[in-house]
Amino acid sequence: EAQVTQNPRYLITVTGKKLTVTCSQNMNHEYMSWYRQDPGLGLRQIYYSMNVEVTDKGDVPEGYKVSRKEKRNFPLILESPSPNQTSLYFCASRSGGLQETQYFGPGTRLLVL
Amino acid sequence: AQSVAQPEDQVNVAEGNPLTVKCTYSVSGNPYLFWYVQYPNRGLQFLLKYITGDNLVKGSYGFEAEFNKSQTSFHLKKPSALVSDSALYFCAVYSYNFNKFYFGSGTKLNVKP
Numbered sequence: 001e002a003q004v005t006q007n008p009r010y011l012i013t014v015t016g017k018k019l020t021v022t023c024s025q026n027m028n029h030e031y032m033s034w035y036r037q038d039p040g041l042g043l044r045q046i047y048y049s050m051n052v053e054v055t056d057k058g059d060v061p062e063g064y065k066v067s068r069k070e071k072r073n074f075p076l077i078l079e080s081p082s083p084n085q086t087s088l089y090f091c092a093s094r095s096g097g098l099q100e101t102q103y104f105g106p107g108t109r110l111l112v113l
Numbered sequence: 114a115q116s117v118a119q120p121e122d123q124v125n126v127a128e129g130n131p132l133t134v135k136c137t138y139s140v141s142g143n144p145y146l147f148w149y150v151q152y153p154n155r156g157l158q159f160l161l162k163y164i165t166g167d168n169l170v171k172g173s174y175g176f177e178a179e180f181n182k183s184q185t186s187f188h189l190k191k192p193s194a195l196v197s198d199s200a201l202y203f204c205a206v207y208s209y210n211f212n213k214f215y216f217g218s219g220t221k222l223n224v225k226p
Contacts, residue, residue, distance in 0.1 A: 004156075033214075035216075040122075040218055041218060042117075042119075042203060042216040042217050042218040042219050043157075043203065043205075043216040044216075045213060045214065048213065050212075058213065090156055090157065092157075101147060101159045101162055102147075102157075102159075102214065103159070104149075104156035104157040104158070105156050106154075106155060106156045107154075107155070107156050
């Protein structure tokens with residue numbers, strides 16, 4: 001089954017404690033993205049990757065890092081989480097074609113205390 | 114600036130009545146337009162898209178959307194709403210110029226029996 005998986009689905013942490021949210025897709029997609037969803041703001045792109053070792057900032061990259069060492073994986077790293085990073089995070093992937101839609105993971109709900 | 118607007122935070126309709134969820138956009142270049150649906154505790158699911166061709170596109174679950182270039186709108190419609198259609202709906206626009214997706218803030222659809 002074609003899918004995007006994220007782990008963990010729920011996470012409670014404290015300010016400053018480094019964390020990683022994993023994302024993996026099994027569709028051999030070139031493009032992968034991370035979004036955060038906040039009430040009234042919709043989805044905002046954090047980072048995206050066009051292929052292995054190619055990443056770029058989205059609209060709200062501050063406080064986040066990513067890496068793309070393998071095509072299927074695109075982890076999101078919070079080196080020093082802060083309460084304003086409490087949010088719902090989605091990973092998404094799509095093939096390179098412009099007509100292709102994005103496929104979203106189930107989401108990771110993060111609470112930073 | 115690129116933007117997508119969903120002017121209604123919430124839309125309430127009675128089951129069996131037609132529904133419309135509005136979306137307007139401001140994106141340079143030819144836009145690629147999408148609608149996604151999000152059920153509670155789930156990721157976004159693709160409903161339909163407009164790339165080129167007929168202005169009226171049909172998608173999943175009986176939904177359709179009409180692209181209006183002069184009004185820069187892409188409203189989502191369904192002739193007869195179901196209670197199970199109750200969810201959060203997002204309009205998204207892909208900008209070829211910027212190689213990224215822009216999302217609206219979402220519209221909560223409530224269908225009452």
